[in-house]
Amino acid sequence: MALCSYQSYRSIRKTIAITAGAIVLLVANSPVSANRVTLVATVNNQIVLLPANWSIFKLSDKELQNPIATLPRHTGTVHLPAGQYRATVKQNHITKETEFRVESNTDKTVTIALD
Structure with missing residues (x-):
């Protein structure tokens, strides 16, 4: 040896x-108990293949001024703990948003139509 x-x-x-x-x-x-959230921006029921910007806000933040996550693409994945959120996606001059809930130990897909 x-x-x-x-x-x-x-x-x-x-x-x-x-x-x-x-x-x-x-x-x-x-994050503790982080769950995978897939974000998808669409036009005519097809994934947008052009640049888009996502911002994720936790709804317990009363002013919703500071996003807890950002994603500079048309689609992607973030890991979030269980709770209530708002997703905003911007592409060119179009801005859309939706509220969603993340459950523990569950993956989620959030889709926002930009048309």
């Missing part, structure tokens, strides 16, 4: 500690 030097042992140990710390940080920043 080959023995590694003390220096390489310290390097390996440091790499493992950094990796473990990054994993803990990733888990710590994940």
Whole structure:
């Protein structure tokens, strides 16, 4: 069995500690009970393939001024904890919105027609 030097042992140990710390940080920043919400903008019942901007607001925020999530595409996925939300999508000069509810342990698709 080959023995590694003390220096390489310290390097390996440091790499493992950094990796473990990054994993803990990733888990710590994940919302508790986050549920996958797919956002889809459509025109004529077809997905819009042009740029659009989504903003998601939590309805418990009385003023709805600060979005809790934004998405600069026509479709995408966000992870949200259970609760009531408002989604707003803007494409060119058209702005549409809808309110929706996220249930625990359930994936949801929110579709907004821009026509």
